[in-house]
Amino acid sequence: MSHDYDVIIIGGGHNGLVAAAYLARSGKSVCLLEAKSELGGATTSVRAFPEYDARVSRYSYLVSLLPDSIIADLGLNFECISRTVSSYTPYQRDGKDLGLYVSRQWDAMTETSFDILDSSGHESAAWQEFYAEIAEFAKRIAPTLLKPLMTRNDLRELIDLPKVWEYMIEKPIGQVITTRFKNDVVRGVVLTDALIGTFASAYEIQANICFLYHLMGNGTGEWKVPKGGMGALVAELERVVVAAGVDINLNQEVTTVQSDADGVNVVTADGQKLRARYVLSNAAPQTLAKLRGTIKPESLDGSQMKINILLKRLPRLKSGVDPALAFAGTFHANESFSQFEQVFIDAKAGIMPEVMPIEMYCHTLTDPSILSSELADLGYHTLTLFGLHTPAALFDGDNEAMRARALEAALSSLNQYLAEPVEDLIVGIEVKSPLDIEKDIGLPRGNIFHRDLHFPFHEEGSTPSWGVETDDPRIFICGAGAIRGGGVSGVPGHNAAMAVLAKD
Numbered sequence: 001m002s003h004d005y006d007v008i009i010i011g012g013g014h015n016g017l018v019a020a021a022y023l024a025r026s027g028k029s030v031c032l033l034e035a036k037s038e039l040g041g042a043t044t045s046v047r048a049f050p051e052y053d054a055r056v057s058r059y060s061y062l063v064s065l066l067p068d069s070i071i072a073d074l075g076l077n078f079e080c081i082s083r084t085v086s087s088y089t090p091y092q093r094d095g096k097d098l099g100l101y102v103s104r105q106w107d108a109m110t111e112t113s114f115d116i117l118d119s120s121g122h123e124s125a126a127w128q129e130f131y132a133e134i135a136e137f138a139k140r141i142a143p144t145l146l147k148p149l150m151t152r153n154d155l156r157e158l159i160d161l162p163k164v165w166e167y168m169i170e171k172p173i174g175q176v177i178t179t180r181f182k183n184d185v186v187r188g189v190v191l192t193d194a195l196i197g198t199f200a201s202a203y204e205i206q207a208n209i210c211f212l213y214h215l216m217g218n219g220t221g222e223w224k225v226p227k228g229g230m231g232a233l234v235a236e237l238e239r240v241v242v243a244a245g246v247d248i249n250l251n252q253e254v255t256t257v258q259s260d261a262d263g264v265n266v267v268t269a270d271g272q273k274l275r276a277r278y279v280l281s282n283a284a285p286q287t288l289a290k291l292r293g294t295i296k297p298e299s300l301d302g303s304q305m306k307i308n309i310l311l312k313r314l315p316r317l318k319s320g321v322d323p324a325l326a327f328a329g330t331f332h333a334n335e336s337f338s339q340f341e342q343v344f345i346d347a348k349a350g351i352m353p354e355v356m357p358i359e360m361y362c363h364t365l366t367d368p369s370i371l372s373s374e375l376a377d378l379g380y381h382t383l384t385l386f387g388l389h390t391p392a393a394l395f396d397g398d399n400e401a402m403r404a405r406a407l408e409a410a411l412s413s414l415n416q417y418l419a420e421p422v423e424d425l426i427v428g429i430e431v432k433s434p435l436d437i438e439k440d441i442g443l444p445r446g447n448i449f450h451r452d453l454h455f456p457f458h459e460e461g462s463t464p465s466w467g468v469e470t471d472d473p474r475i476f477i478c479g480a481g482a483i484r485g486g487g488v489s490g491v492p493g494h495n496a497a498m499a500v501l502a503k504d
């Protein structure tokens with residue numbers, strides 16, 4: 001049977017687009033089938049509040065894992081802007097409202113802030129030492145992400161930082177955090193990176209994997225603001241993919257995938273039948289299994305709330321810090337180490353946290369271009385709020401009612417540190433539970449990484465791979481569910497394209 005295309009890509013999320021771009025530019029005929037009416041998946045920008053000209057990054061909002069080399073290879077006109085502030089964490093002590101301020105570059109204000117929190121100087125020294133070690137680790141691991149998977153031993157030898165390897169990979173991350181830091185607030189700020197999008201205790205290795213992904217991007221782990229919002233990345237990828245001659249088909253949900261000795265047949269919901277030499281799935285592995293009629297891989301549920309807010313102005317804080325500093329980086333509320341552990345236990349037992357661990361940032365402080373100049377001049381701002389440890393199971397019974405409860409828990413968590421209720425300033429708000437995310441964009445159980453993240457290596461004795469292969473030599477994963485997928489990175493898209501190109 002002849003082939004309609006060299007490659008069919010199921011799904012037009014950013015990774016499907018990256019794969020399409022690399023393949024088409026290497027001379028392959030490529031067809032991309034996207035179920036929805038627009039490209040982008042979890043990387044879209046939308047005018048969420050129609051009466052206001054503000055284009056929010058509806059799902060993903062910060063970029064770290066997207067290698068600069070992919071931007072350069074594909075000639076993307078896409079820029080990420082550094083935030084001056086890394087984080088601000090309000091806390092209360094002896095009836096006083098204080099806050100831990102951490103600048104992106106260690107400075108006098110950060111030093112003073114640590115001194116107020118811990119006059120012994122221990123936490124400040126521990127912080128600088130710990131993150132210096134991790135920075136070195138990140139620098140060494142990042143270049144491996146766009147190459148065939150290394151084995152655990154080969155990667156350990158290449159990185160050659162045995163002490164860091166031990167606590168990053170081998171032992172639960174909660175152990176090193178509690179050994180090296182003494183303060184519950186500081187411990188929590190460090191731990192957050194291990195729990196974003198991952199429903200785990202600090203003492204489970206899954207948390208280490210999440211931690212690694214949050215600290216290795218581009219060799220620095222810095223999370224930057226996508227200029228123009230996350231949709232700007234999709235717009236650029238679409239431009240490049242169209243120029244390369246990819247046949248893009250929207251509103252084409254794939255319903256069946258069947259392979260034979262020399263090709264793969266794909267059927268869409270409206271009965272279109274296509275055949276290609278290879279198929280790449282940007283859809284989650286769980287979805288691909290359904291399309292192929294194979295066994296669905298196990299995975300954790302998604303466990304986060306995403307709340308997008310448009311405000312008349314930024315709220316004032318009880319601690320008196322300038323809101324333009326507090327919200328420019330990541331604002332943590334009720335994310336101490338002990339709070340995380342308790343909320344994890346409660347949520348596992350089916351209890352919605354009354355005070356939700358949340359983190360937020362204000363996109364428009366770094367990049368006002370997502371607002372009309374009229375709104376920017378009026379002082380409007382967006383807030384991106386991410387609530388942790390709210391697994392999909394909590395919403396199963398009654399998504400509407402639980403979404404409302406979760407919103408209340410998130411806002412009360414924030415209000416605890418504000419000098420005025422945030423509700424008084426809100427002009428637009430949208431709330432997405434894990435179940436909403438599954439319904440809107442098909443992420444199984446709302447898992448933001450499609451399925452559990454995986455360490456970026458394979459075990460000794462495994463078949464050499466790019467981390468994108470399936471049990472069928474003609475079918476590959478090009479999305480977040482691949483090994484080294486997860487997050488806005490383009491890495492699995494690139495790697496799946498390389499795996500196919502290596503076949504010919």
Ligand SMILES: Cc1cc2nc3c(=O)[nH]c(=O)nc-3n(C[C@H](O)[C@H](O)[C@H](O)COP(=O)(O)OP(=O)(O)OC[C@H]3O[C@@H](n4cnc5c(N)ncnc54)[C@H](O)[C@@H]3O)c2cc1C
Pocket residue numbers: 010011012013014015016033034035036039040041042043058059060061062063064065252253254255282283284287306437441442443447448449450478479480481485486487488489
């Ligand atoms: C709320 C939220 C916040 C996040 N925040 C961040 C962040 O700040 N930074 C970060 O790096 N990561 C973040 N992430 C994670 C990141 O966005 C995702 O891991 C990543 O965007 C996944 O990209 P992808 O291209 O692999 O898949 P997706 O974006 O999920 O795209 C898959 C595409 O496949 C399509 N599809 C599915 N099934 C079919 C079918 N049967 N037929 C045809 N098409 C199909 C879907 O419609 C979709 O367009 C966040 C995710 C969420 C949900």
